[in-house]
Amino acid sequence: MGTRSVWAGEHTLFPEGSHTVPVFNTVTFAYDDLDTWHETAKGSQKGHIYSRNTNPTISVLEEKIRLLEGAEAATSFSSGMAAISNTLFALLKPGDRVVSVKDTYGGTSKIFLEFLPKFGVEVTLCETTDAVQIEQEIRNGCNLVYLESPTNPTLKIIDLKRIAKAAKQAGVTTVVDNTFASPINQNPIALGADLVIHSATKYIGGHSDTLCGLICGSKELVHQIFQFREINGASLHPQTAYDVIRGMKTLEIRVLRQNENALRIARFLEDHPAVSSVYYPGLESNEGHKIAKQQMRGFGGVLSFELIGDYDSVKTVLHNLTYVHLAASLGSVSTLAGPPRTTSHVELTKEQREQLGISESLIRYSAGIENAEDLITDLESALKLVTG
Numbered sequence: 292m293g294t295r296s297v298w299a300g301e302h303t304l305f306p307e308g309s310h311t312v313p314v315f316n317t318v319t320f321a322y323d324d325l326d327t328w329h330e331t332a333k334g335s336q337k338g339h340i341y342s343r344n345t346n347p348t349i350s351v352l353e354e355k356i357r358l359l360e361g362a363e364a365a366t367s368f369s370s371g372m373a374a375i376s377n378t379l380f381a382l383l384k385p386g387d388r389v390v391s392v393k394d395t396y397g398g399t400s401k402i403f404l405e406f407l408p409k410f411g412v413e414v415t416l417c418e419t420t421d422a423v424q425i426e427q428e429i430r431n432g433c434n435l436v437y438l439e440s441p442t443n444p445t446l447k448i449i450d451l452k453r454i455a456k457a458a459k460q461a462g463v464t465t466v467v468d469n470t471f472a473s474p475i476n477q478n479p480i481a482l483g484a485d486l487v488i489h490s491a492t493k494y495i496g497g498h499s500d501t502l503c504g505l506i507c508g509s510k511e512l513v514h515q516i517f518q519f520r521e522i523n524g525a526s527l528h529p530q531t532a533y534d535v536i537r538g539m540k541t542l543e544i545r546v547l548r549q550n551e552n553a554l555r556i557a558r559f560l561e562d563h564p565a566v567s568s569v570y571y572p573g574l575e576s577n578e579g580h581k582i583a584k585q586q587m588r589g590f591g592g593v594l595s596f597e598l599i600g601d602y603d604s605v606k607t608v609l610h611n612l613t614y615v616h617l618a619a620s621l622g623s624v625s626t627l628a629g630p631p632r633t634t635s636h637v638e639l640t641k642e643q644r645e646q647l648g649i650s651e652s653l654i655r656y657s658a659g660i661e662n663a664e665d666l667i668t669d670l671e672s673a674l675k676l677v678t679g
């Protein structure tokens with residue numbers, strides 16, 4: 292994985308022998324003769340025409356994610372939400388039915404609850420860890436199965452192999468948002484999924500300085516979505532593609548460190564008297580641990596925990612942490628934390644959050660690559676302030 296992150300898409304020499312991927316900062320590509328231009332525009336000859344469609348810098352990024360996810364094809368978008376919405380709107384039509392789960396990312400939930408129904412697409416949201424219910428709903432008839440594992444923010448685990456198998460038997464496409472795991476920890480295509488989505492804004496970019504979305508899957512599915520993106524224009528900028536490529540060079544070493552930090556922090560919090568619950572699939576006590584161990588190589592850098600106190604305790608703890616930015620997002624080299632009511636699930640009402648089991652005393656914590664000892668000492672001193 293580490294070698295692929297560095298080398299995929301970079302085996303041929305770039306112009307002038309450039310050691311790094313050049314940023315082709317151009318909207319359009321010029322041709323000496325009309326015939327070659329025409330052949331390229333028709334797709335019968337390799338090349339680029341216009342950067343809303345394809346661009347050489349962006350192609351390198353797409354090749355990296357394609358190989359990291361073990362897919363036939365990949366394409367890119369201006370953000371993770373652009374990848375998700377393009378996928379759903381390209382693959383679905385009025386009268387179709389989607390089977391998904393209650394715990395998808397807040398923005399995705401909004402598409403399911405508000406936007407798809409407006410276009411005549413029915414959406415059924417199952418209990419996230421109830422594989423029997425999901426299988427039943429698939430058998431009841433649907434056109435697309437949409438999953439996310441681990442989920443945001445309570446890190447629930449879905450048995451991807453089992454659900455993808457049920458979908459395959461029913462002839463239905465399975466889409467998995469693999470953002471929380473990253474390709475270092477989990478490869479949904481190897482587990483039977485048809486399409487993998489990433490908000491590359493998170494682990495893949497890794498530095499919280501770029502928005503980017505990526506999808507991987509069969510040539511046919513990726514092409515169908517690519518054609519929709521070409522026209523609605525949610526394309527990536529070549530400079531952003533370069534920034535993500537640079538981030539990807541260290542993807543494996545960052546994620547391995549974040550896995551380790553999160554596990555150590557989760558173990559520390561599990562024994563803390565101010566904490567009532569810790570949600571992290573790497574903990575042996577976690578409901579999803581057994582399945583996570585089967586389908587993941589590491590458990591990721593995000594965990595969440597509930598304080599015994601109320602929202603005031605959340606404020607006290609978060610306001611007294613030193614090595615944390617109180618901010619939305621995750622997967623950055625620096626630690627980020629916040630309550631889901633102001634981060635991932637800000638789009639939902641308090642009632643909708645309660646239905647998802649997201650309490651007001653929940654804190655989502657995305658471990659960075661700092662030294663675990665410093666992060667634990669930091670949490671220890673902030674938690675002392677709310678320990679009765």
Ligand SMILES: Cc1ncc(COP(=O)(O)O)c(C=O)c1O
Binds near residue numbers: 489503620
């Ligand atoms: C699991 C997941 N998917 C998708 C997204 C959306 O990504 P973006 O912010 O790049 O649009 C997020 C953002 O937090 C996320 O956590």
